[in-house]
Amino acid sequence: MADFNKVLTPGDYEKGELNVVIEIPTGSNHKIEWDREHACFMLDRVEPMAFAKPCNYGFIPQTLDEDGDELDVLMITDQPLTTGIWMKARILGVMKFVDGGEVDDKIICVPADDRNNGDAYKTLEDLPAQTLKQIEFHFNHYKDLKKPGTTEVKAFEDVKSAKKVIAASIRRFLDAHPDVEFANNAKKFASDAKDAIEDTVKQAKKALEDMQ
Numbered sequence: 001m002a003d004f005n006k007v008l009t010p011g012d013y014e015k016g017e018l019n020v021v022i023e024i025p026t027g028s029n030h031k032i033e034w035d036r037e038h039a040c041f042m043l044d045r046v047e048p049m050a051f052a053k054p055c056n057y058g059f060i061p062q063t064l065d066e067d068g069d070e071l072d073v074l075m076i077t078d079q080p081l082t083t084g085i086w087m088k089a090r091i092l093g094v095m096k097f098v099d100g101g102e103v104d105d106k107i108i109c110v111p112a113d114d115r116n117n118g119d120a121y122k123t124l125e126d127l128p129a130q131t132l133k134q135i136e137f138h139f140n141h142y143k144d145l146k147k148p149g150t151t152e153v154k155a156f157e158d159v160k161s162a163k164k165v166i167a168a169s170i171r172r173f174l175d176a177h178p179d180v181e182f183a184n185n186a187k188k189f190a191s192d193a194k195d196a197i198e199d200t201v202k203q204a205k206k207a208l209e210d211m212q
Contacts (some may be wrong), residue, residue: 001084003039005173008061008086013166016159017112020073020089024057025080032083034059034070041083051142054134054198056081063110063169064176066103074135076127078116088112093124094162096154097139100147105165106139108156124156132156163172 004021011019023032023041029052031044032084056077059070075089089109097104110121121127136153143151 004034004061004086005036005039006075010060010062010166010170011088013091013170014161014207016122016163018060018073018089018091018107018109018166019086020058020060020075020082020109021086022056022058022083024053025083026056026077027052029053029085034048036070047142048145054138054143055131060107060166060169061086062173062177063166063171064172065105066172067099071166072106074106074108076108076110076121076131077114090119090121091159091162091166092121092127093159094098094157094165095135096157098154099143100150107162107166108135123159137211165201 008019008021011017019033023034024030029047029049029175031042031047032041034040035042056075058073058075059071061070063071064073067135068134073089073094074095081087088111090112092110093107095108097106108127110122113119114121136156139151139153141151
């Protein structure tokens with residue numbers, strides 16, 4: 001299996017687009033997690049069925065949240081997605097969340113290309129109110145049988161707030177992995193240089209054609 005933190009970047013979050021890896025499908029009570037050390041998925045635990053996930057759950061590669069794990073994503077789709085797939089996603093906002101006293105924010109997304117609903121969801125306000133209520137209820141209570149009162153949804157915030165959380169998480173990852181930052185910068189330099197060369201060639205060809 002590919003190491004997602006090596007083969008994928010976070011995506012162009014400044015333009016509202018992310019790369020997201022799916023861990024848990026909607027409706028599953030299996031707490032599947034990406035094992036960064038072994039670069040594979042593992043079943044961490046089986047939750048009570050009453051607390052099955054109300055939406056797909058995943059992460060953004062090359063990020064670290066304040067709790068030390070990759071930054072989480074809540075992916076809204078009409079049908080469950082499959083563990084292990086990656087996808088391009090549109091940012092709708094962020095759920096500000098605390099788990100056991102630690103910040104554990106969740107970025108809320110939809111597929112970047114959803115032709116079933118005509119890409120209708122652009123912001124959190126576009127989602128059905130009941131969807132956010134179910135998500136809030138789930139994360140406020142999913143640990144109640146073992147650790148009651150340890151989780152709290154603080155707020156739902158907009159795309160601008162989500163981008164700030166993503167930027168900070170990317171910075172944490174790159175600070176911990178300077179080799180990845182160097183590789184990413186090298187790739188960007190090579191891509192920019194290629195574009196510049198192609199543009200120069202086009203201009204030279206046009207100049208020659210104008211001289212003839």
